[in-house]
Amino acid sequence: MAFWDYANPTRFLRLVQVVLPWLIGFCVLAFAAGLYMAFFTAPEDYQQGNTVRIMYIHVPAAWLCMMCYTVMSISSIGTLVWKHPLADVSAKSAAPIGAAFTFMALVTGSLWGKPMWGTYWVWDARLTSVLVLLIMYLGLMTLWRTMDDPIKAGKSAAILTLVGALNLPIIKFSVDWWNTLHQPASVVRMDGPTIHPDILWPLLVMAVAFTLLFFVLHLMAMRNEILRRRVRALRMRAASVSRPGTAAATAQPAE
Amino acid sequence: MELGTHAGFIIASYALCILTVLVLVAWVRIDKANQERALKELAEQGISRARRVHESR
Amino acid sequence: MRSSLLKLIAENLTIDRGGRRVFQDLSFSLSQGSALVVTGANGIGKSSLLRTLAGLVPLAAGTIRLEGGETDRLPQEQAHYFGHQDAVKPALSVLENLRFWQNFAAASVCEDFTGSTLSPSLVLETLGIGHTAHLPAAYLSAGQRRRLSLSRLLVTPRPVWLMDEPTSALDKTSEQQLLGIMNDHLASGGLIVTATHTELVLDRVETLHLQAADPAEQAPEEALL
Amino acid sequence: MRSSLLKLIAENLTIDRGGRRVFQDLSFSLSQGSALVVTGANGIGKSSLLRTLAGLVPLAAGTIRLEGGETDRLPQEQAHYFGHQDAVKPALSVLENLRFWQNFAAASVCEDFTGSTLSPSLVLETLGIGHTAHLPAAYLSAGQRRRLSLSRLLVTPRPVWLMDEPTSALDKTSEQQLLGIMNDHLASGGLIVTATHTELVLDRVETLHLQAADPAEQAPEEALL
Amino acid sequence: MTGWAMALFQRDLRLSVRIGGSALVGVLFFLAVVTVIPFGVGPDLNLLARIGPAILWIGALLATLLGLDRLFQADREDGTLDLMMMAGRPLELVILIKCLAHWIATGLPLVVAAPLLAIFLNLDPVSMGAVTLTLLVGTPALTLIGAIGASLTVSLRRGGLLLAVLVIPLAIPVLIFGVSSADAAIHDPVPFLTPFLILCALTLIAAVVGPIASAAALRFSAD
Amino acid sequence: MTGWAMALFQRDLRLSVRIGGSALVGVLFFLAVVTVIPFGVGPDLNLLARIGPAILWIGALLATLLGLDRLFQADREDGTLDLMMMAGRPLELVILIKCLAHWIATGLPLVVAAPLLAIFLNLDPVSMGAVTLTLLVGTPALTLIGAIGASLTVSLRRGGLLLAVLVIPLAIPVLIFGVSSADAAIHDPVPFLTPFLILCALTLIAAVVGPIASAAALRFSAD
Numbered sequence A: 001m002a003f004w005d006y007a008n009p010t011r012f013l014r015l016v017q018v019v020l021p022w023l024i025g026f027c028v029l030a031f032a033a034g035l036y037m038a039f040f041t042a043p044e045d046y047q048q049g050n051t052v053r054i055m056y057i058h059v060p061a062a063w064l065c066m067m068c069y070t071v072m073s074i075s076s077i078g079t080l081v082w083k084h085p086l087a088d089v090s091a092k093s094a095a096p097i098g099a100a101f102t103f104m105a106l107v108t109g110s111l112w113g114k115p116m117w118g119t120y121w122v123w124d125a126r127l128t129s130v131l132v133l134l135i136m137y138l139g140l141m142t143l144w145r146t147m148d149d150p151i152k153a154g155k156s157a158a159i160l161t162l163v164g165a166l167n168l169p170i171i172k173f174s175v176d177w178w179n180t181l182h183q184p185a186s187v188v189r190m191d192g193p194t195i196h197p198d199i200l201w202p203l204l205v206m207a208v209a210f211t212l213l214f215f216v217l218h219l220m221a222m223r224n225e226i227l228r229r230r231v232r233a234l235r236m237r238a239a240s241v242s243r244p245g246t247a248a249a250t251a252q253p254a255e
Numbered sequence B: 001m002e003l004g005t006h007a008g009f010i011i012a013s014y015a016l017c018i019l020t021v022l023v024l025v026a027w028v029r030i031d032k033a034n035q036e037r038a039l040k041e042l043a044e045q046g047i048s049r050a051r052r053v054h055e056s057r
Numbered sequence C, D: 001m002r003s004s005l006l007k008l009i010a011e012n013l014t015i016d017r018g019g020r021r022v023f024q025d026l027s028f029s030l031s032q033g034s035a036l037v038v039t040g041a042n043g044i045g046k047s048s049l050l051r052t053l054a055g056l057v058p059l060a061a062g063t064i065r066l067e068g069g070e071t072d073r074l075p076q077e078q079a080h081y082f083g084h085q086d087a088v089k090p091a092l093s094v095l096e097n098l099r100f101w102q103n104f105a106a107a108s109v110c111e112d113f114t115g116s117t118l119s120p121s122l123v124l125e126t127l128g129i130g131h132t133a134h135l136p137a138a139y140l141s142a143g144q145r146r147r148l149s150l151s152r153l154l155v156t157p158r159p160v161w162l163m164d165e166p167t168s169a170l171d172k173t174s175e176q177q178l179l180g181i182m183n184d185h186l187a188s189g190g191l192i193v194t195a196t197h198t199e200l201v202l203d204r205v206e207t208l209h210l211q212a213a214d215p216a217e218q219a220p221e222e223a224l225l
Numbered sequence E, F: 001m002t003g004w005a006m007a008l009f010q011r012d013l014r015l016s017v018r019i020g021g022s023a024l025v026g027v028l029f030f031l032a033v034v035t036v037i038p039f040g041v042g043p044d045l046n047l048l049a050r051i052g053p054a055i056l057w058i059g060a061l062l063a064t065l066l067g068l069d070r071l072f073q074a075d076r077e078d079g080t081l082d083l084m085m086m087a088g089r090p091l092e093l094v095i096l097i098k099c100l101a102h103w104i105a106t107g108l109p110l111v112v113a114a115p116l117l118a119i120f121l122n123l124d125p126v127s128m129g130a131v132t133l134t135l136l137v138g139t140p141a142l143t144l145i146g147a148i149g150a151s152l153t154v155s156l157r158r159g160g161l162l163l164a165v166l167v168i169p170l171a172i173p174v175l176i177f178g179v180s181s182a183d184a185a186i187h188d189p190v191p192f193l194t195p196f197l198i199l200c201a202l203t204l205i206a207a208v209v210g211p212i213a214s215a216a217a218l219r220f221s222a223d
């Protein structure tokens, strides 16, 4: 009972109203702390020099792009099993954010790769599977955009999300296989010293900051999506109100 | 703060990340403004949720 | 005489399409041997009702049951749908088209309903398109295509017929013939739900006239708002 | 009063479709302000005749002329065809659909025919689908789609209207409205050729009843043999 | 096969033979891919032989995508799909059979053409056999995965490109194991059986997941 | 452009954007194809750079072919084509405009995205420019040639066969000169201009022959 109460969109909007300012506050604080630590307390890496500072955004972004897909998968189960519209809204508004985080991971990784490996891009297992993830995000977004009935679009996208969730581990596994077969150890991975607390702490703080950022953006996007559907429903109603013989039919069974 | 020989790459990656986040923030805010404007326009046309008759089902 | 009559029962049907409520809380029940004729203005929801009964449009609320039918089958699997689209493949011959549907669609008979299975060529002959049997269906005229689509209902017995404007594109003679076929179906214990803009002379008819209601009521996505 | 009347003249039309002769040596002439109603059983060739007049089915023999029309245009470029297919794109909005046809199809007026160009939104309003103007056409019901397709004829003036079963899928009210529109067209000096299975109450009607000919005659490939 | 399944299978096969020429489109596209790559690679025959299996596999993947968007769309547009859902047959099985017919009409010709095209790529007989075998086992998986995309885009009239975008990421594992088992057969040191068995497993998984997912998608898209 | 031409152009563009053939999908498709290739041929960057132009060209051909069969078929199925032939506009021009809209919706985004994707394939700046240029000049030819096939498919109900038999062989010269002029720009010794001028000529020929041939086919197909 309580669960359904919170899943009521109006109540949800009210909840967002209350929670959002706090979340934003914590998010800003975490970023301030994380960035400070990343640039001023964290040491240079003896192998990588200052470029190690890219790690503090690269790694959280990479984690977040996977977490976002998890959120979408859980939401998709909600759409298909409980058929709750809010689950739909959650999945739909998570996709662009996920795509953005994936993009960040790719870009920072590439920019890190140039000084480290001497090239922006190699067809390494991990890199490639992130690229595939980006394609999947963008494909989902397009699917949502091209179907104009949001409920149907939500269901289709939920199916695709779940099939993709099934497929991601297979991709990961197969890409590892593929890469080890063709590319033995020519790609240098960072095998630096086991992570030192001085590096670990900033990383964790930045990870927390990114996670908070995700939730802030997700809640805001969900709110927008709810408003968008409201507008759509009202427009539809407007279309039928001005109709000469208006819709909602009543029956007159006659013998 | 000294960033060494690869400063360009570090700055570029931070800048791009900040840019991406800014785009995301702009997206949600513009979107919100758009939807709220549409709701207001509809309300001005006399179409709003308040006209709902049956509250419960 | 009969132990349990076939009965199509619809309770509190509510349908949304494209984000708009088409109708709300529509209930009716139709017993064996009679036809329900659905009338109303364009766009009021006749086709939507038929497609809902056929299980093609999801229900927003309400239930549809076929009492006395086969218990292990959904109502729509005991029904034929004869709508605007012909489901005729132009590249196949007329006979191939019909044979496919005969073999593919599951027949559904029960003690009360004694529809019989007719052979495809016989049905084509009856409907006056026997001479086209081996032509590609692309060559058929509008009325001939309709008749081919209609013959589907005769080669696989099913108790419920859902017919959306069945007389459209048919000439006077075929219209009479169609009415005859529909009456035969009723006589053998079937049920018919049909939407129409013209007068249909059937044996046992009930009418369901759909009319516009208070627009304020229609807010399908209210659950979400 | 008028110098030269508009006149649609068909001489010795012979049509083959799918390797079979549909009809042979059909001639008629239709003068301004009157409608030709083509009747006949399913598959007799009504649609084929209309499509021939529209230039969509090639003539095996015979000629079609529009006397008094624009001399630099083919007859079919001065005609509207309103057939079974709606030519409505579901992905475009109702208004976009209509606007496209208004801009795309060349208008054709001549001194005798005084059809006027109406604005798309006005036409939609007249036909009772004004409120759907900004919805995707996919949301329309069968009758609403037909009306959208019909509104094409009103936004681009052309003297000849070829209408294949124009009343199909329309409810009683819309049917009356359609007849009104057709009568207006006749009154403003247009011509109508229409195939139908129902009675159409038009102002000046001539009837062409197609009947099956002696089967021995129907051998299109005889010339070849 | 029971009667209805056979009827469906025959119908689909007939339709694709009569309308499609889909077999030929696929094979010709395949040919185009195989002809063009050597222009890029240059006349180095050894290199060509090395990447031969990969080219054939990529060609097969892309060729499979070509006809796929009409798999359910044609049936939806003329109302056939509606009737199929009312036919009282398990939709998953219906889809499986449709996929089978589609594969026989478009996938099998690719497999048959592969040895021929392998000659252009300077493959030796063993490699030829290996590639053909992997294609035989792997292309059904491509069709089955594609069916998911086809049913997701069934209501979009020009879904072809979107379908490809949705399907390609899902098909990557098949491609990887297809190519690597073909390669393994050619370069002895690596065992052939491991990737090949994984490929078989992928096809089996696709045969289960594909029909279930696309049946769900079709049910939801009914309207 | 006169009013009717603009109306047609806008409509076709709108349709392809709304029905999922939009620019983004085209680029995404291209990206997906480019991603798939290394899975086949392996992650060897030198090799990828060598076959890069060929890959981009094959992607372009496929993207063009994927949407093309619906170019006239969609219009025919709902009766639009009939009305277009009665509209009193020169059919050749109508076809040219439809091709233009199709190219802008599917071809142009590919050209724009090509430089970006070239990074993944490790192409150097010169090659990047060369491939992009040849794609810009060559892809319209693919669309125009495809239009012939598309209109033949419309006319002959069983004509998918002809689409394949006619279009792909016609497109192969375009593909070959496209790839070889891109290659020529990369490997200096060969002159770039010769194949490139031939490519331009092919496009011009296609712009004339395509509309005329497909208008004839469409007229013949009316029924």
Ligand code: HEM
Pocket: A055, A058, A059, A062, A063, A105, A106, A107, A108, A109, A110, A112, A113, A114, A116, A126, A127, A128, A130, A131, A189, A190
């Ligand atoms: C475009 C290029 C790159 C992409 C797409 C990428 C992607 C990823 C992903 C997805 C993760 C998270 C993996 C996990 O937690 O399981 C990750 C972690 C990491 N990446 Fe990258 N990466 C890229 C380039 C680089 C480069 C050039 C370096 C440094 C030389 C690097 C260093 C790291 C490190 C240190 C981690 C954390 C390792 C761990 O969690 O154990 N990455 N990257």
Ligand SMILES: Nc1ncnc2c1ncn2[C@@H]1O[C@H](COP(=O)(O)OP(=O)(O)OP(=O)(O)O)[C@@H](O)[C@H]1O
Pocket: C138, C139, C140, C141, C142, C143, C144, C169, C171, D017, D018, D019, D022, D040, D041, D042, D043, D044, D045, D046, D047, D048, D049, D195, F223
């Ligand atoms: N596309 C076609 N190809 C070949 N033959 C056709 C085609 N369309 C119709 N025919 C044949 O032409 C004849 C006349 O068909 P037509 O459609 O003109 O009949 P109609 O009088 O309009 O019938 P209806 O009342 O059913 O619409 C029929 O025998 C039909 O089989």
Ligand SMILES: Nc1ncnc2c1ncn2[C@@H]1O[C@H](COP(=O)(O)OP(=O)(O)OP(=O)(O)O)[C@@H](O)[C@H]1O
Pocket: A247, C017, C018, C019, C022, C040, C041, C042, C043, C044, C045, C046, C047, C048, C049, D138, D139, D140, D141, D142, D143, D144, D169, D171, E223
């Ligand atoms: N596929 C669809 N998607 C969204 N809305 C639809 C769809 N089909 C119909 N509608 C809407 O549902 C309502 C009812 O349509 P329906 O087709 O049931 O009417 P109808 O009574 O059959 O009319 P007609 O007499 O014109 O056939 C209409 O307002 C229409 O706009």
Ligand SMILES: [Mg+2]
Pocket: C046, C047, C048, C164, C195, D141, D142, D143
């Ligand atoms: Mg209806």
Ligand SMILES: [Mg+2]
Pocket: C141, C142, C143, D046, D047, D048, D164, D195
């Ligand atoms: Mg007719």
